[in-house]
Amino acid sequence: MITGLIVVDGAFKSKIFLEHTPWLQDQIKIMRTLCSEIIVVTQEPKPFYQVLDVGVRLITDCLPGKGPLSCLFAGFSLAQFHDVWVVNGEHPFLNVSAVEQLLDRKRSGYDAAIPMVNDVLYPLHGVYDRRCAAKALPLLNKGVTKVEALLQEIRWSSLSDVRLDANAIVS
Template sequence: MSSSTITGAILAGGPNKFMSGTLKPLLPFDGGTLIEHQIRIMRELCGEIIVVTNTPKPFFDVLDRSVRLITDYFPDCGPLGGIHAALHLARNPLVWVAGCDMPFLSTEAARRLVENRTEHNRAFVPTIGNRPLPLHGIYDKRCAADAANLLSTGEKRLEAFLNKAGYLGISADSWREEQSIGDFAFTIRSQEDYERAEERLSRILHTR
């Protein structure tokens, strides 16, 4: 599996992008910002990185020029709008999509999704407790048409998108116990979550 075949896409918009007056992706983390930390992880697997945001200006001084900043074709449509934009503009046939508030992305988890893909499905999503995790999924670029068809009718639900794309759910309940993967589903939704993420990162760094 070559990195030239995979694009990494980070969704950095939405109503929950601010926390304590700071954009979540620009929160201090791992010696830089959270989004820089995510990009470093994605670059282990991806030959192209996209950040989807309708407010690109705050990122100009943070991200290097190799990162593509793009905006939604369907604004104010939540994560599905961002997924559509990423899939539509990705230069590679596969796209690894993540949210900007997920500090522990896992290239090993993404690799396993890619390795389990089939000819009959276009979306490959980890499931935890039988629930799909769309924002750590691998998508065939052709899923952009599925997203566009839904959004054009006003349908914004990720569940509807997964079903239309014919997704394959891959059980990942045991993955988070593996040191090489960790809790890739962890999401920063509050100040307490952010503090927990920093503590967890400190423990990870001390074990290296």
């Protein structure tokens, strides 16, 4: 069982994201093929009430203004399942087979598996263990907001040249 976590960081991004509600619905539809639980984490949840069905958990970023790391902390802290598929809310197209590969890699002894496409890491498209919340909180307390800092505190592996979405072209 796996939790799907859609990260919508910041009030401005929430507003822009909601203007593209079909993206959100597409993400949820795709994530439901693999995830038993879907969570949307955002700084301003109220506008999302009108577009999310009752099967999606909506949680508030508990440390607003602390960036995506705060959203991950909130999501990991409240995730029902150990495996958490993280998705950036700005990325409307997802590839379940890539996530299955990442999940297999994570389960082979890592705290997270992160996709790498053309030598670029995409930590907001990885699969994490919810226990990473315990590593994120001390960083947030120090004022750290970047997800990349979390990677320095956990055991992770990259998976090279996975297709993040159906339209991705990977050499």
